Amino acid sequence: MSGLSTDWAHDAAAIRRHLRENAGEPDATFERRFDEHFPTLHGLFAQLYGERDDGLEQLASVVAEAAASWTARPLELKARDEQREQDPQWYLSNRMLGGVCYVDRFGGSIRGIRDSIPYFEALGLTYLHLMPLFESPDGNSDGGYAVSSYRRVNPALGTMDELRDLAADLRLAGISLVVDFIFNHTSNEHEWARKAVAGAPGYEDFYLIFPDRTMPDAYEQTVREIFPDDHPGSFVQLPDGRWIWATFYSFQWDLNYANPSVFRAMAGEMLFLANQGVEVLRMDAVAFIWKRLGTPSESLPEAHLLMRAFNAVLRMAAPSLLFKSEAIVHPDEVIEYISLEECQLSYNPLQMALTWEALATRDPRMLQQALERRHALPPGTAWVNYVRSHDDIGWTFADEDAAELGIDGHPHRRFLNDFYVGRFPGTFARGVPFQENPKTGDARVTGTTASLAGVEAGDPAGVDRVLLAHAIALSTGGIPLLYLGDEVAQLNDYSYRDDPDTAQDSRWVHRPARPAARYDERADAGTDAGRVFTGLSSLILARQAAPEFAGNDLVGFDPRHPCVLAFQRPGETTTVLVLANVGDDLALVDPLTLSGFADEATDIVIDAEIDLTRGIALPAHGFAWLRVTPR
Ligand code: GLC
Numbered sequence: 333m334s335g336l337s338t339d340w341a342h343d344a345a346a347i348r349r350h351l352r353e354n355a356g357e358p359d360a361t362f363e364r365r366f367d368e369h370f371p372t373l374h375g376l377f378a379q380l381y382g383e384r385d386d387g388l389e390q391l392a393s394v395v396a397e398a399a400a401s402w403t404a405r406p407l408e409l410k411a412r413d414e415q416r417e418q419d420p421q422w423y424l425s426n427r428m429l430g431g432v433c434y435v436d437r438f439g440g441s442i443r444g445i446r447d448s449i450p451y452f453e454a455l456g457l458t459y460l461h462l463m464p465l466f467e468s469p470d471g472n473s474d475g476g477y478a479v480s481s482y483r484r485v486n487p488a489l490g491t492m493d494e495l496r497d498l499a500a501d502l503r504l505a506g507i508s509l510v511v512d513f514i515f516n517h518t519s520n521e522h523e524w525a526r527k528a529v530a531g532a533p534g535y536e537d538f539y540l541i542f543p544d545r546t547m548p549d550a551y552e553q554t555v556r557e558i559f560p561d562d563h564p565g566s567f568v569q570l571p572d573g574r575w576i577w578a579t580f581y582s583f584q585w586d587l588n589y590a591n592p593s594v595f596r597a598m599a600g601e602m603l604f605l606a607n608q609g610v611e612v613l614r615m616d617a618v619a620f621i622w623k624r625l626g627t628p629s630e631s632l633p634e635a636h637l638l639m640r641a642f643n644a645v646l647r648m649a650a651p652s653l654l655f656k657s658e659a660i661v662h663p664d665e666v667i668e669y670i671s672l673e674e675c676q677l678s679y680n681p682l683q684m685a686l687t688w689e690a691l692a693t694r695d696p697r698m699l700q701q702a703l704e705r706r707h708a709l710p711p712g713t714a715w716v717n718y719v720r721s722h723d724d725i726g727w728t729f730a731d732e733d734a735a736e737l738g739i740d741g742h743p744h745r746r747f748l749n750d751f752y753v754g755r756f757p758g759t760f761a762r763g764v765p766f767q768e769n770p771k772t773g774d775a776r777v778t779g780t781t782a783s784l785a786g787v788e789a790g791d792p793a794g795v796d797r798v799l800l801a802h803a804i805a806l807s808t809g810g811i812p813l814l815y816l817g818d819e820v821a822q823l824n825d826y827s828y829r830d831d832p833d834t835a836q837d838s839r840w841v842h843r844p845a846r847p848a849a850r851y852d853e854r855a856d857a858g859t860d861a862g863r864v865f866t867g868l869s870s871l872i873l874a875r876q877a878a879p880e881f882a883g884n885d886l887v888g889f890d891p892r893h894p895c896v897l898a899f900q901r902p903g904e905t906t907t908v909l910v911l912a913n914v915g916d917d918l919a920l921v922d923p924l925t926l927s928g929f930a931d932e933a934t935d936i937v938i939d940a941e942i943d944l945t946r947g948i949a950l951p952a953h954g955f956a957w958l959r960v961t962p963r
C-alpha cells in the first residue's frame with residue numbers, strides 16, 4: 333500500500349480487500365458503519381496526512397483495528413450501542429446528573445467506589461467521572477494525568493478487570509462511567525516515550541524532540557506558558573541535552589499527531605477503553621494536540637480534524653461512546669469543539685468562571701450576557717455545567733464581551749484573583765493562587781466551593797452562596813456536574829503543603845480525601861454540611877421532575893433589578909423562570925416585570941403555588957425556580 337488517493341471509493345475497496353485477506357468475512361454491522369463513516373474518515377485523513385506516502389497503509393491499519401475492536405466488543409456493550417441508537421439524545425434528559433471524584437481520595441480503590449454505588453444512586457447520579465486511574469509514575473504524576481499505560485490500571489487502585497466490573501455495575505444502576513482520555517501527552521515512563529528517546533525504529537517521531545534550543549526558542553515566541561512554576565516555556569531538556577515538548581509538567585511529554593502512527597496508536601487505546609464499558613471519554617487538554625510554528629499552537633484547525641477523525645473511528649466500532657471536550661480556552665474556541673461530529677459534550681468554563689465573577693461583584697451582567705449570547709449549542713449537543721472542577725479557575729471570559737459592559741478585562745481579572753485568594757479587603761473567599769506568572773501578571777485560583785463561597789471564612793452567607801452557585805449550574809441546561817464532597821460543603825485541605833509530591837501544586841488544596849465527618853453530618857440541619865446537602869438534594873429532585881430543564885434551550889429575561897440574574901427554560905406549554913439574586917440585600921422583582929406570565933405560578937423547589945401579582949422577593953443570595961405560563 334502507498335499514499336492516499338483522491339478517490340475515497342478506490343481506497344475503500346483496497347482496505348476492504350486488505351481486511352478480507354487478513355481477518356476473513358467482515359461483520360455485517362461493521363460493514364454498514366464502515367460504509368457510513370469511511371468517506372468522512374478518509375477525507376479527514378487526506379487533510380491531515382495526505383502528503384505522506386504511508387497514508388493509505390496507516391488508514392488501513394486504523395480500520396483494521398476498528399474492525400477487530402468491534403468483533404471483540406462484549407455483547408452487552410453492543411446492546412447498549414443499539415439502545416443508544418434508538419434514543420440518541422439520552423444525555424439531554426433533565427434526569428442527567430454527574431459526579432466527579434478521584435478514585436483513591438473518594439473511595440480508596442475501585443472496589444471502594446463500587447461500594448459507594450448506593451450513595452451515588454440515592455444522590456441521583458447518572459454519570460460518574462473517575463479521574464485518572466491508569467498506571468502513572470510514582471510520586472508526582474499530576475494526579476494521574478501523566479499516563480504510563482492506557483491499558484493498565486494503577487495497581488494502587490485496582491485492576492482493569494475491576495474497572496470493567498465497576499462499569500457494568502454502574503450501568504445496572506443507570507450510571508454512565510466517564511474516564512479521562514489523556515491523549516495530548518503521555519508520561520515520560522510510557523513505553524512509547526522510552527522507545528522514542530532511545531530512537532527505536534517506528535517511535536522516533538512519536539514526540540517532538542529537538543537537538544538544541546533553535547526550534548524550542550522559535551516555538552516559544554508564540555506559545556503561552558501553562559505551568560510556569562514547573563518550568564518556563566513549553567520544553568524540557570532530556571539528560572542527553574536534547575529538548576522535548578512538555579506543555580504541562582516536565583514528565584508529561586506532548587505527542588506528535590503530525591505522525592499518523594500516533595493517531596493510529598491512540599485510536600487503538602481509545603477503542604480498548606470503549607470496550608471496557610466506558611461511556612464517555614473526557615478529551616483532556618484537547619486544545620493543545622496540534623502544533624505549528626508561528627502560532628499559539630492551541631485550537632489549530634488540525635485539532636478539530638483530529639477530533640473528527642477519532643470520532644469517525646468510534647462511530648464504526650463503539651458507536652454509543654461520547655466525547656466530552658476539555659478546552660479551557662477563549663469562549664470562541666470552546667464552542668468550536670462542540671458538534672455531533674466532534675465532541676457531543678463540553679465543559680462550560682465560561683459559565684463556571686462567571687458564576688464566581690457574579691458572586692464577587694454582586695453584579696450578574698457578565699453571566700447574564702454569557703447566557704444570552706454564548707449558551708446556544710448545535711442541536712443534540714450539551715454543556716457540562718459545573719461550579720468548580722479539580723482544576724484551577726481561570727477567568728476565560730472574552731475581553732470584547734466585558735468591554736461592552738464597560739468592564740476592562742485585564743484589571744478585572746486582577747481584581748477577581750485578589751478577591752478569591754483573600755487579598756481583597758472584605759472578601760469572603762479563601763482561595764489559593766495557582767501558577768502566578770510574574771512575567772505576565774497572570775494567575776488562576778484554587779479552592780473548594782465552600783471555601784471560595786465563604787463557608788471557611790465563617791461568612792454567614794457562605795452556605796447560601798454554595799447553594800446559589802449550584803442552583804445556577806443545575807438549571808441552565810445540559811449535564812450538571814458535582815465535585816463529590818462539595819454536596820456536604822467540604823473545605824480546603826492545606827495538608828498538600830506538607831507532601832513534597834503535591835506542595836508545588838495548589839490545586840491539591842481543593843482535592844481533599846472524602847470528608848467522612850461532613851458526610852456523617854449531612855442529615856443534621858444544624859451543620860453547614862446538612863444545610864448544603866438538604867438544599868442541594870431538593871434542587872436535584874426538582875430538576876429531575878422538571879422536563880423544562882431537559883436540553884439546552886435558554887431564553888433571557890430582564891428582571892429589572894441590578895443584582896438579579898434571570899432566564900427562562902422553555903418547555904412544551906410551561907416555562908421555568910430562574911431568578912438568582914447575587915446581591916447582599918433582599919431583591920424584589922416587581923409584578924409588572926412578571927406580567928407576561930399568568931398570575932398563578934409554582935415554585936418547583938418547595939412545590940408551592942405562588943401569586944405573581946405580588947411580585948417575587950428574593951432574599952440575599954436567594955434564588956427561585958418558578959414554573960410559569962406565558963400569557
Ligand atoms: C487537564 C487536567 C489537568 C491536567 C492537565 C494536563 O487540564 O484537567 O488536571 O493538569 O490536563 O493533563
Ligand code: GLC
Binds near residue numbers: 617658660661724
Ligand atoms: C490550562 C489549560 C487547561 C488546564 C489547566 C490545568 O489552563 O488550558 O486545559 O485545565 O491549565 O491547570
